[in-house]
Amino acid sequence: MTGVSGQDNGDTVTFNAAALLLLIAGLALIGWLAGRARSLMLAGRAGAKLHSRPQYHGWYVALWLFAPAAIFLAVWSAVSPALVTNSVLASEAAQSLPAFGFERGAILSDARSVAQGAQSAVRIPAAAPLVQPYADATHFYAWIGIAAMLALALAGGLYAFTRIRPDFRARTRVEKIVMALLLVASLVAILTTFGIVLSLLFESIRFFRLVSPAELLFGTTWAPTSGAPQPDTFGGIPLFWGTVLIGAIIAMIVAIPIGMMTAVYLTQYAAPRVRRWVKPLLEILAGVPTVVYGYFAALTVAPALREFAAAIGIPNASTESALAAGIVMGVMIIPFVSSMADDSINAVPQAMRDGSLALGATPNETIRQVLIPAALPGVMGGILLAVSRAIGETMIVVMAAGLSANLTANPFASVTTVTAQIVKLLTGDQEFDSAKTLAAFALGLVLFIVTLLLNIVALRIVKKYREAYE
Amino acid sequence: MTMTQDDLTIADPKMTAKGVDVFYGQKQAINDVSIDVGTDLVTAFIGPSGCGKSTFLRSLNRMNDTVASARVTGTILLDGEDIYAPSMDVVQLRARVGMVFQKPNPFPKSIYDNVAYGPRIHGLAPGKADLDVIVERALVRAGLWDEVKDRLAESGTALSGGQQQRLCIARAIAVDPEVILMDEPCSALDPIATAKIEELIHELRGKYAIVIVTHNMQQAARVSQRTAFFHLGTLVEYGKTTDIFTNPKQERTKDYITGRYG
Numbered sequence: 001m002t003g004v005s006g007q008d009n010g011d012t013v014t015f016n017a018a019a020l021l022l023l024i025a026g027l028a029l030i031g032w033l034a035g036r037a038r039s040l041m042l043a044g045r046a047g048a049k050l051h052s053r054p055q056y057h058g059w060y061v062a063l064w065l066f067a068p069a070a071i072f073l074a075v076w077s078a079v080s081p082a083l084v085t086n087s088v089l090a091s092e093a094a095q096s097l098p099a100f101g102f103e104r105g106a107i108l109s110d111a112r113s114v115a116q117g118a119q120s121a122v123r124i125p126a127a128a129p130l131v132q133p134y135a136d137a138t139h140f141y142a143w144i145g146i147a148a149m150l151a152l153a154l155a156g157g158l159y160a161f162t163r164i165r166p167d168f169r170a171r172t173r174v175e176k177i178v179m180a181l182l183l184v185a186s187l188v189a190i191l192t193t194f195g196i197v198l199s200l201l202f203e204s205i206r207f208f209r210l211v212s213p214a215e216l217l218f219g220t221t222w223a224p225t226s227g228a229p230q231p232d233t234f235g236g237i238p239l240f241w242g243t244v245l246i247g248a249i250i251a252m253i254v255a256i257p258i259g260m261m262t263a264v265y266l267t268q269y270a271a272p273r274v275r276r277w278v279k280p281l282l283e284i285l286a287g288v289p290t291v292v293y294g295y296f297a298a299l300t301v302a303p304a305l306r307e308f309a310a311a312i313g314i315p316n317a318s319t320e321s322a323l324a325a326g327i328v329m330g331v332m333i334i335p336f337v338s339s340m341a342d343d344s345i346n347a348v349p350q351a352m353r354d355g356s357l358a359l360g361a362t363p364n365e366t367i368r369q370v371l372i373p374a375a376l377p378g379v380m381g382g383i384l385l386a387v388s389r390a391i392g393e394t395m396i397v398v399m400a401a402g403l404s405a406n407l408t409a410n411p412f413a414s415v416t417t418v419t420a421q422i423v424k425l426l427t428g429d430q431e432f433d434s435a436k437t438l439a440a441f442a443l444g445l446v447l448f449i450v451t452l453l454l455n456i457v458a459l460r461i462v463k464k465y466r467e468a469y470e
Numbered sequence: 471m472t473m474t475q476d477d478l479t480i481a482d483p484k485m486t487a488k489g490v491d492v493f494y495g496q497k498q499a500i501n502d503v504s505i506d507v508g509t510d511l512v513t514a515f516i517g518p519s520g521c522g523k524s525t526f527l528r529s530l531n532r533m534n535d536t537v538a539s540a541r542v543t544g545t546i547l548l549d550g551e552d553i554y555a556p557s558m559d560v561v562q563l564r565a566r567v568g569m570v571f572q573k574p575n576p577f578p579k580s581i582y583d584n585v586a587y588g589p590r591i592h593g594l595a596p597g598k599a600d601l602d603v604i605v606e607r608a609l610v611r612a613g614l615w616d617e618v619k620d621r622l623a624e625s626g627t628a629l630s631g632g633q634q635q636r637l638c639i640a641r642a643i644a645v646d647p648e649v650i651l652m653d654e655p656c657s658a659l660d661p662i663a664t665a666k667i668e669e670l671i672h673e674l675r676g677k678y679a680i681v682i683v684t685h686n687m688q689q690a691a692r693v694s695q696r697t698a699f700f701h702l703g704t705l706v707e708y709g710k711t712t713d714i715f716t717n718p719k720q721e722r723t724k725d726y727i728t729g730r731y732g
Contacts, residue, residue, distance in 0.1 A: 351573055351575035352575055358531065358564055358568065359568065359588040359642065360563075360588065360591070362561055365591050373579070374577070374578050
């Protein structure tokens with residue numbers, strides 16, 4: 001986010017996206033009324049029956065008026081700051097700017113703030129000559145944007161308006177437009193995810209130019225000291241081990257048995273009334289912000305565990321123990337495991353259960369020998385999803401697990417995780433392009449790939465298993 | 471209700487129901503049913519859908535207990551012992567009164583483990599060799615041994631529908647029950663598989679008391695010696711199968727078996 005690419009808001013004095021949106025909404029309303037009136041008038045004149053009710057003609061005009069203009073508005077808001085900056089950089093006054101880097105970005109953003117009225121005077125003298133070009137360019141592109149948007153709105157509106165006939169199938173057309181809008185909405189989420197992954201990938205590639213992937217993946221020493229005397233080492237193994245120890249081992253030792261037993265109780269033994277109360281309560285547990293679990297882990301569980309460790313004679317017990325973070329994370333994951341197991345057990349056909357009971361098996365034998373084995377694939381899928389959540393979890397480990405990268409199997413010792421290190425690497429004053437900061441993105445990428453794979457495997461298992469009983 | 475029971479007296483009934491009512495919540499599904507089930511006989515329950523024949527069948531081994539809202543009143547005796555008495559062990563009862571369901575429901579285990587399931591939980595086989603004997607005998611009795619003897623380790627769910635149903639019968643036989651309840655055991659099977667099951671019922675007759683619920687009147691006529699006709703939760707007529715089908719005493723029975731409704 002160096003200055004050049006970081007200018008984001010389209011919120012200039014003359015190009016106010018919100019006001020413009022209101023404007024085209026107003027035009028759309030007029031279009032709606034006009035379309036409706038025209039359809040009624042045409043129908044009255046021709047004495048024909050309208051194919052679609054008048055309001056569909058209204059909607060047809062309004063949508064044609066609104067949608068292209070709104071899409072253009074969104075695109076223009078995103079693109080115009082870059083256009084403005086480019087034109088400023090092309091001006092003569094910009095030739096004296098430093099070639100690259102932080103200073104250049106600061107000067108540009110200073111000039112922009114003044115030009116757009118966000119601050120009254122420049123803070124950096126070098127920015128002063130750029131103010132006027134900035135103001136001009138902003139003005140210029142704002143007018144282009146507004147003109148183009150209005151032209152689009154009117155063109156769309158007129159196109160739709162002229163197509164209105166009594167036998168025009170406005171109803172089906174509106175249906176198609178609505179479908180297209182819904183498609184665009186769903187694409188937004190997908191494209192955003194794609195963009196996030198790409199940005200993660202680019203920063204990671206920058207990191208891997210400085211440090212080899214092999215060092216990150218297989219190195220056993222994690223010491224991004226950023227100090228000139230000794231070189232940084234980015235061996236990720238201690239972090240990966242800490243993540244696995246807390247998220248996949250300790251948390252699962254807590255969450256799997258308790259979650260499974262909860263699910264078995266709720267599906268097999270609980271009276272409907274109990275189930276009606278306990279299930280929502282569990283879901284509330286899943287909604288507790290993780291920072292609250294973090295407090296609980298750091299302030300209650302961790303000290304208690306340290307005293308316990310001291311009492312049974314384990315030396316060097318840390319306040320920031322893997323065990324505290326893991327146990328609390330396990331508690332956090334319980335609702336997740338239990339609801340997945342609940343679904344899987346419920347998906348086992350009643351006939352299985354009846355078959356076992358009819359052979360004289362007790363409910364307990366039925367659960368252990370028939371229901372759980374039959375539900376196991378689904379339960380496994382649920383557990384993988386839970387692991388993927390646990391290793392991506394950040395707040396609890398930041399607060400309770402500590403930051404020292406130890407490669408140890410002692411659960412009372414302090415370990416650190418990938419997510420905790422990402423937070424550590426990105427907080428505080430950091431140079432943006434140092435290997436230390438970029439390492440956070442590389443770690444993020446590794447985490448992303450692992451959780452993605454876990455999710456894919458888990459969802460496949462769950463799906464395959466569902467099909468088996470349908 | 472007038473019920474004809476001439477020459478129907480079964481000297482030593484395996485199971486006896488007296489004035490049985492079954493309720494689901496407020497709704498009464500079975501109304502005052504009394505019936506004897508003979509030891510060496512196949513008894514068929516026939517009647518239109520929703521007449522309560524399956525409900526009544528499920529009350530004979532207390533499978534209705536698994537339905538929270540179900541309530542059974544009246545008396546049902548197995549060898550003179552009240553199966554709804556507090557002292558009755560439901561688990562033991564169901565080992566003595568086995569059940570085969572409408573849709574084949576083998577466990578997702580191997581063929582061997584499906585049959586061995588009951589003997590294992592009841593501790594019927596002290597060693598592996600004893601278990602092998604029990605499994606083989608049950609599969610032989612169910613007429614499935616020759617088809618599966620070489621692939622006992624394969625999953626029971628990989629068998630065809632008819633084989634699955636015979637596997638379920640073998641599974642029920644393996645715990646050596648005294649009564650076998652069959653709830654429309656052929657309704658999910660094709661005619662050939664159905665014929666095999668019917669043949670099997672013939673062979674099992676005399677070894678177990680068999681009660682079969684069926685929609686198919688020809689099937690009832692073919693496999694059973696006694697037939698009970700249920701309608702709207704009541705037992706309309708109970709008698710020798712030949713009498714019910716050739717000379718029904720009740721108008722409703724006659725209408726049903728001649729296809730006037732149902």
